[in-house]
Amino acid sequence: MQSLWNEQEASRFAAQGELGLRVYSSQLLGREPDLVLHGGGNTSVKGTLANVFGEREDVLYVKGSGWDLQTIAAGGFPPVRLQYLKRLASLPALSDTDMMRELRLALLNPSAPTPSVEAILHALVPLRYVDHTHADAVVAISNSPNGEATLREIYGDEVLILPYIMPGFILAQQVHAATRHVDWTRLKGIVLLHHGIITFDDDCRRSYERMIELVSLAEDYLKARTADMPGIDPVGASPAGDPGASSVGASPAGDPGASSVGASPAGDSAPDAENLPFRQLATLRRQASAMMGVAVLARWDRRAQARQFSALPDVGELIARGPLTPDHSIHTKPFGAVFAEDPLPGLEQFRSDYQAYFERHAKPLHTCLDPMPRFGVWLNRGMLALAPDCKRLQIVSDIVEHTTRAIQWGERLGGWSTLPKQDQFDLEYWELEQAKLKSSQARPEFAGRVVLVTGAASGIGRACADAFLAQGAAVVALDLNPEVETLWQSPQVLGIACDVTREELVREALHRAVGHFGGVDVLLSNAGSFPPSRRIEAMDEAGWSQSLELNLTAHLRLLRDCTPFLQAGIEPSVIFIGSKNVPAPGPGAAAYSVAKAGLAQLARVAALELGGSGVRVNTLHPNAVFDTGIWSDEVLQQRAAHYGMSVQEYKKHNVLGRPVRSSDVAAAAVALASSAFACTTGAQLPVDGGNERVI
Ligand SMILES: [Zn+2]
Known part of the structure; x- marks a missing residue:
């Protein structure tokens, strides 16, 4: 992975004030989907702000919820009282709801967006800039049988490696305890297993480039072990293009998916046979809409890589193991559906599997979410994504693309192994995550149509x-x-x-x-x-x-x-x-x-x-x-x-x-x-x- 830092660009941003460079390098991180995918990361900078009495207070400007790093602006970094956050970290316990209320209470601007749930963690790092991503390569390695040992081998003792824990207050506490006696000047970063990686520095560029450096080490490790794997995007190169639109569309004739997929009965290229999978997809989507109770969209990735993945002998079992990082499960649910040539029964099978999963892991207060799968493998035909609107369809498609690639890396490292289902469930049903999906605006009449x-x-x-x-x-x-x-x-x-x-x-x-x-x-x-x-x-x-x-x-x-x-x-x-x-x-x-x-x-x-x-x-x-x-x-x-x-x-x-x-x-x-x-x-x-x- 290359640093995208450009001194000229950087100085233009720096001229925009205290937050300028923070905005700049956050956008650089956001530009790289292998680092942050749809909100999967956050950044902060510490500074001071004068209050109405003219007193300067230490503040943490941390990414606000609802902002994407790729497009973030200064307004996306709400100012939070730093000392207040540090005091919160020393509390023995704090519920999620209380933490979110306290984060808003600690704002110096009541109309600013709500600070990231990881704000307290950012406050605990004593360096000015903190960068946090969910880098594919780092997380994928941690999702393999010897993941932790491998990461220790890659990073030595300059990077702190912490076991998985739910994000939010308890993660902040974990980092607090683990770094109490740490020498921050010697520490290059912190890896949160199955979750992501954190880098920090008093200098904006050094913090960003440390991220690139550490992630590159993980990528190099993967590259050396997966270079010979056919049909998988090389490590470090994001999957190319958009499954439905650009690649298929740009050159209909040259698209391997367009011609061969349709002809499911071998050799039969009659229009009806070519049409069949598309008609099946449309019917599947209508059934899925009935399952979710609103109109949903579906996307069929029929490019060569998706089809190759869908033809793996154990693909159904692989996608049942779990997501790349548990926070993906709010978009994709923790496992996918398996669709055979006639895809409809796969929908019903998923419904019963999902309900069984819910019953196994739910606590008394939980209510089961809709049982519609958000993605699935269509055996030998590619991957399907399902979502109630265009924005979420794009999110699911992107996550599925990154996940199928990571699963194959994980298999090469000894077997794709994710967190236990209970951890996946806890994140999927975590109120703070579910709140992200809820929109205060009414659903427009044609959403999903x-x-x-x-x-x-x-x-x-x-x-x-x-x-x-x-x-x-x-x-x-x-x-x-x-x-x-x-x-x-x-x-x-x-x-x-x-x-x-x-x-x-x-x-x-x-x-x-x-x-x-x-x-x-x-x-x-x-x-x-x-x-x-x-x-x-x-x-x-x-x-x-x-x-x-x-x-x-x-x-x-x-x-x-x-x-x-x-x-x-x-x-x-x-x-x-x-x-x-x-x-x-x-x-x-x-x-x-x-x-x-x-x-x-x-x-x-x-x-x-x-x-x-x-x-x-x-x-x-x-x-x-x-x-x-x-x-x-x-x-x-x-x-x-x-x-x-x-x-x-x-x-x-x-x-x-x-x-x-x-x-x-x-x-x-x-x-x-x-x-x-x-x-x-x-x-x-x-x-x-x-x-x-x-x-
Ligand atoms: Zn995170």
Whole structure:
């Protein structure tokens, strides 16, 4: 592992004040997923702060909960009274609830975020900077039969190695007792077995680089023993890319997962056989949602490394042993499910295994959490992650990726061996950890649901994608314009460049969508274009056919291929973007109006055919939505002139006298897909400000 320290960058941060360098090196740690994964680490710096009386007090600025090291800013380090923390450490006992209350009481700024549960530990280290990570390499070595001895061999007596203990007050007490007579100037760091590693120094850079140095020693040890292992990321190199999106998507043809996985019956590459695992995944996700009681997302990592892991003869037993570090279990539960070719029975098996695990370890006050697995191995097909929203799906996917790699290292070191299940349980059910999962905000209506939007890079499509994102949906954004792949840069969006008139590309995109989020619940079929105006006597057949192909047939194909996924979807619904030209056509627009009229009729037939399986199909008829690509200034001026109006008059030329924006169409689309319209199918709804010819 390399130090990322850059003197120029560092001096820019240093200029920002007392916390500047602390922010800088925390971000450096956060940039390295092998050190900290989704909140798995914390840092602090000691300083002084003047109170309102002008007296300076010693403070500990420690990472606040809810902040991620990679993106932390000065506001993410609440100032806590240092002496108060040290006094707390000397108490014989302190309950978790009391500790959290005391941490807030010790704040010098009552509106600051709650200090990390490891704040007291940070206070006990007498050096200015303290860095704490859950480094994969260090933790993985401790999860092997001779882990402790191995770490002693690697670090000698310059690093204190402490047995596992629950984080929080008792961990602080343990460190307090173990370091009472220690010579801090000789100590390079502290390893917390099965948990992580701590480094410290009065100098920010030295503390950070000590972390890199110590973790590198563990990595070198692993490298020497695992270099010959095929198909595992080399030690020190983070697993590449994102399972669903980038690697699979960037080059569909070159992705080993895309082609071979589908063909489960050997040699059979017929579309049905290729489709089967994706349909199974969508059904699995719906069942899992029922198990958790809310819509959940699923991700199938079908890259070569995941598939190789899933083909190990003892893989089911390996993932049952336990997580990389116990605090992962709040996201992943302490063990995963095993899914066979038909994955559904694996879900039920997990439910009973989880309930049995709960009964074995629970204390009287505990209530069993939902029994839905958060990850599982799909034998010979790869790894699955399940979670109730996009953010957590990303967390689970990342943890699973790091864990499967560490399990294989651990196997090489003599056998993956984690903490006893009781310790895993205690952390999973620790109130402070569970509190992290709870959000004070209400769950948005579309959280856990997947919306596929075509023509998503601009105009109505983009507005719809944004509106569904704002309601918590996972959005699959398709567009001819390749910029769609980078437009949002959010775990909530999978952008796919796709020509919807090309059948094979649409199918490929659908597989990517289902692999990435687990299904399709809402299809917003929008992609279309307005061909140049032509009267019938001048109609060219090529233009006519192109319009029918894009504005009608492409929608049919997409609906056809989406149908199996919609039928396995959660509150599934289809929305076609029609046009005012359906009820009120205009001269010169035959190619467009006829295609859109066909689309409206397709929607009605689809409503009849799909209603039995709960899929609603409705059409929106927007008119004159001026902030879309179709309405260039030139077109606007032409149309306005055609009606003898100014552009401003023309924009508001409707019954309500108000311009219609793409966000108005998007709001209607979200409403139509929502439970407010649960009893509506086969409807055609105008979004046109009121049109006299239609009313
Ligand atoms: Zn920790």
